[in-house]
Amino acid sequence: MTIKKYKYIRLIVISFLAILVSQSIIFRNYLLPIIGIVLSSSLLFYLRSKLKNEFLADERDYKIGGDAARWAIQIFNTFAVIVMIILYAQQDLNPSFLPIATTLAYSVCFLMILYSLIFRYLDKATFAKNRKLYIIIGIVLILMVAFSGLKLFSAEDNWICQNGQWVQHGHPAFPAPSVACTK
Amino acid sequence: MENRIKEIRTKLHLTQEDVAKKTGVRRETIVFLEQGKYNPSLKLAYEVAKTLKTSVDKLFFLKY
Missing domain, CATH: 1.20.58 (Methane Monooxygenase Hydroxylase; Chain G, domain 1)
Incomplete structure (x- = not known):
């Protein structure tokens, strides 16, 4: 494994992770990016260990x-x-x-x-x-x-989603969420 | 801080890449060292001096 190859793979992994995170936010799935981050970090950590006599960073x-x-x-x-x-x-x-x-x-x-x-x-x-x-x-x-x-x-002083509407609970200091309430 | 890295390295027919690999740093660091744009740690100064078969005081000096 050369440093050039490692940097190339790292770029691909980061790009893939960025797509995964953005899509997960859209679909409101928070488990996928966490798994993605753990997997990509492990992969990069493993590849970095394969870099012999190459220096990614120095003093x-x-x-x-x-x-x-x-x-x-x-x-x-x-x-x-x-x-x-x-x-x-x-x-x-x-x-x-x-x-x-x-x-x-x-x-x-x-x-x-x-x-x-x-x-x-x-x-x-x-x-x-x-x-x-x-x-x-x-x-x-x-x-x-x-x-x-x-x-x-x-749930104190917050907005709660009830029957398709944002209902004020307590005295929240911020306006109702702009995203649609679907519950 | 001035240095004689380039002068000694050329005499020994070593490339910047060779010195970088032997001292455990990136080639860019050797470039900056030669240009006097980076002051190395004592450890790196010692490693470079050792690679160039000289001593730290002969390699690095202050110009007043």
Whole structure:
């Protein structure tokens, strides 16, 4: 297996996966993309192990990757915070602005906390010294995400599909889903 | 950081691909090293010096 052949196969696998995911979303099947992701990851992992004396990435790539990730996080956070403030300020214009702003706020917070934790973890000396503190922060972060997820996916303050119509349950902060209610 | 990678590599009749394979990096990294556009880790500097049968201090130097 050569690196060129591997890259060619990887491109085909990713293209196939993209088609599978988009079709699954259309047909509202969430099991197929999960199976597809697991299978394609396993295939690529196996093929990568067959690359002998070939280097897909080296220390320069990892350095560039690190810089690119840091830049991407900074740009995303700045952009998301600006959009979030504007959407919060303009929430009276459109009720869907509030959930978008809230999602952005949670995303930025989650990303920042995750980045800090990973950074500290990789900086092993600091991690070893303040191990308990980072474990506590990690647990708090997981609980926050779990709580947010529960709140988001719970039936409280949500729209429920009943007899072909979206019925308001509680006081949802967002408008009824735009997709057709078929139950 | 300046270096003599290209000079020594040519003397030894080695290609960039040869050096890349022996040091465990991609050819592009050797290109950037030769052009002085990338400062290698100590490990890579040592590997390159070893491949080119020289020492790190003779291969890399600072130009003031």
